Amino acid sequence: MPFEGNLLLRALQAPDRARLAPHMELVHTRRGDRLFTAGEAVSVISFPCDLTVTTLLVAMRDGRSAEAATIGREGAVGGVVSNGCLPASTSAVVQIGGPVLRIEALRLQEAKRLSPALADLFVRYADCLLAQVLQSVACNALHPIEERCLRWLLTLQDRIGTEVLPVTHELLAAMLGVQRTYLTRVLRTLQQRGLVEVGRGRITILDRARVRAAACDCHGMVARHYEDVLGAVYGPSGRLVAVDPPDEGAIRPA
Incomplete structure (x- = not known):
């Protein structure tokens, strides 16, 4: 296995x-x-x-x-x-x-x-998963669509480790619960700000540090909770957030 x-x-x-x-x-x-x-x-x-x-x-x-x-x-x-x-x-x-x-x-x-x-191990992970769900509920209720969009893109980047994300407008709109035409306008704004580059079937994060600064706090809060509860699980060769310095809210190696 x-x-x-x-x-x-x-x-x-x-x-x-x-x-x-x-x-x-x-x-x-x-x-x-x-x-x-x-x-x-x-x-x-x-x-x-x-x-x-x-x-x-x-x-x-x-x-x-x-x-x-x-x-x-x-x-x-x-x-x-x-x-x-x-x-x-x-x-x-x-x-x-x-x-x-x-x-x-x-x-x-x-x-x-x-x-x-x-x-x-699974009790700890269940706690982290529930924390992620609850943070998503709060994020959807309280934060602007631009910040929510950046939070989701960061979450996906954490899991695949590349700047180029295989995301379509249709998929991202479904994740955020908005119409595709509305999302297209949001992405155009983020692209004009130099945060992302939008291509056919992909979205590229141009500067992760700037994207993190422009996103809401939810991404960092979830990452810190994972770090506190399950930090020992994510060792040096498999950190969930592999591109951030450890003092910026990323899940640090044990």
């Missing part, structure tokens, strides 16, 4: 890896794949690996949706907070395709019962 591609799995001790490995399944996902849909019973926990990125989406009756959390190689999706096997309140959609390791929720529960260290 390629446990090294996911930071939570990489942090496991050898006995816990051996406990989980026989029950893990490696699948390859494509953009737009749904790991689960709101209302479905979640019976599988999924661990995005390498550059795979998924998003928890909340959909409304009128067809609009908004991002609740973005998850990459630093975490897992699927009943992480509830321990699985309960109806999902959101949908999990793959935004950047790639490898995903999956395990039945009941298998993971049994492993956590047998290993206090494994249980503690």
Whole structure:
């Protein structure tokens, strides 16, 4: 099992890896794949690996949706907070395709019962994921669309580690819960300010330091919470935020 591609799995001790490995399944996902849909019973926990990125989406009756959390190689999706096997309140959609390791929720529960260290790791991660969701709620309610847009772009860059982000206008509009035409005007403004460069199917962050300064505080607050609660998980070779100096709110190596 390629446990090294996911930071939570990489942090496991050898006995816990051996406990989980026989029950893990490696699948390859494509953009737009749904790991689960709101209302479905979640019976599988999924661990995005390498550059795979998924998003928890909340959909409304009128067809609009908004991002609740973005998850990459630093975490897992699927009943992480509830321990699985309960109806999902959101949908999990793959935004950047790639490898995903999956395990039945009941298998993971049994492993956590047998290993206090494994249980503690997932309790800590569940706390961080919930903090990210709650911060997203506050951000959507309180901050201007330009700041929210930059916050989401930084969040995605954290997980794939490149300045060029494979993001379409349609995708970003869905994440932010706005019309595509409105988002186009927002991106034009950000480009005129020299923060991003907008291309066909991609958005390039031109100066991360300036983008961080122009974004709302939410990105840094979530990163600092991960650092406080799970800092030891993200070691030097797999820092969640790999391009920031450690004294600027990034998740520092242990």
